Amino acid sequence: MSSTEIQRSEERALELLGGEPDDATLRRFLHGLPGVDAVGLEQRAASLGTRSIKTTSKAWALDKIISLIDLTTLEGADTPGKVRSLVAKALTPDAGDPTCPRVAAVCVYGDMVPSAIEALGAAHGDPDDGLVSVAAVATAFPSGRASLDIKLADTAEAVADGADEIDMVIDRGAFLAGRYHLVFEQIARVKQACRRADGTYASLKVILETGELNTYDNVKRASWLAILAGGDFIKTSTGKVSPAATLPVTLLMLEVVRDWHRLTGERIGVKPAGGIRTSKDAIKYLVTVAETVGEEWLQPHLFRFGASSLLNDVLRQRQKLATGHYAGADYVTID
Template sequence: MAKKSSTATPGRAPAQAGPPAALADATADETSLKRFLHGLSPVDTVGVEQRAAGLATRSIKKASKLAAIDLAISMVDLTTLEGADTDGKVRNLCRKAVLPDPEIPDTPTAAAVCVYPDKAAVAVEEVAGSGVKVAAVATAFPAGRSSLEVKLADTTMAVEAGVDEVDMVIDRGAFLEGNYGQVYDEIRAVKQACGPARLKVILETGELATYDNVRRASWLALLAGGDFIKTSTGKISPAATLPVTHVMLQAVKDWQRITGEQRAVKPAGGIRTAKDAIRYLVAVKEVAGTEWLDPYWFRFGASSVLNDLIMQRRTQTSGHYWGPDYVTVD
């Protein structure tokens, strides 16, 4: 658990490679790390679920709804992570990210496209100059069941292709066995391999079983230098849920309060409608704060939600309903 230097992101506060001075003692050794993580306040299960349910009932007026839809579109990471991915499929995905609704060109661009490392160069070429970021999954996604050497090679392949972001998965088996130092060291090693790319740390919250584990995993990822904490790979169920996202938003809010550093959150999987997306935006504002209502600090890993956001945007601007036949599939 050795310390290493941080990598700066121009114009934004970078995530450090290791914990700031205020939390350095927490990672001095395995015992200290375990003591810190198990010393975190337990999550009030009933309280977090009730709060999430309550915030989900908030209504938004028409003008605010259009602004929320545009913000949500700008936060979407369009993703294709299938064995049958082709260069053509990736290029089509990139074109949709750059111009989500070709008939209404003032529609915001998506935040990023996310692909496997071997398709990253195709995506980088296709979105060049558009402002859309390219992310690549790495570290033996989605299971994470490989050696550290393979995981780092996976990360290096993505970085050399020119990606802006790397999405890694933690070793959930090691975490659930209480081998926190192993998980911490892997995250830090991948962070080092990312160079200038931002690191999203996927917790796969559906496999962590409890909110307390989600809180511990969130703090572990933050301590190790993750730029984002992300709920899920999207490959298992349950994926993102509002209560889990509340726990993670509270973690980054507490992190900022203690360290002065802001980190990002990405729920992924299971967010399918504009109504779902707006519920998450309400949670962001109420739990973390308005500072997180920005694509740099909050993302949706939910490709399927984009079409519904586009339909709802057309409805808001034209006054009549638009069905799915009027938007592109990819």
């Protein structure tokens, strides 16, 4: 994203808010949003989750899931060697099948960014072009509890080291206390810290940690707040808190993204993360995306899965399909 695009996004946000993003203005806007019908939302999500998928579409769906995965290692014991192994898996998910696509990105702690970039070599780049991005978690991940100066330095260092994407966490305590301007300002400042030397920006994913927001109304408000402040993606979870991603919460976030696009023409990405472990579950998310915002969102710069174990199940299902296990069935149930 360029400086001009950033400026236009900021102007759209101010126009929608009808004033500067102080606590009073943000509260008026966020609490003026229609309330979420929890029963209706969960029924829609359940309905989308029961869709069948044709055998002829299954291979496409499995490959699509792989191409949208952020393969992740976020442990205190991470080493350059572990990151190199992660990158090897990202580049060649199935060593026995050269037709298997690469994942979209590897997601690591900021100090592991140089190791990831070195391991990727010429394959480092835009996942929309079949290459693999490097995403770095930042801003005192996973708690988000640090001073703004530390959060900005954390972000700027990862970007300077070559991170293509920054996954930041909001201060949930501040949000739940109604300190909306503080959360808005931190997201906006982190976005500025994503600026590269050439004037372009690393993509910013804003992690809401929906499992700590308690209500669907709060998830909706936090989604709007993150987009208004300049987030390129809204992301459900760190993967460190339960519940993490759920289909109703992701559906709600997709509806916010849909409404933002209708108002502004701008497309914002969505990333469910944590707890999506099977192909069966992942396909439910693909269907939900296609039915809510459209199939054009099913590309890496607009939708991702944050996962560490999902890939293994997708590869298992892919191998079963290749052996003809599902031959003769028009529709399949993924186990």
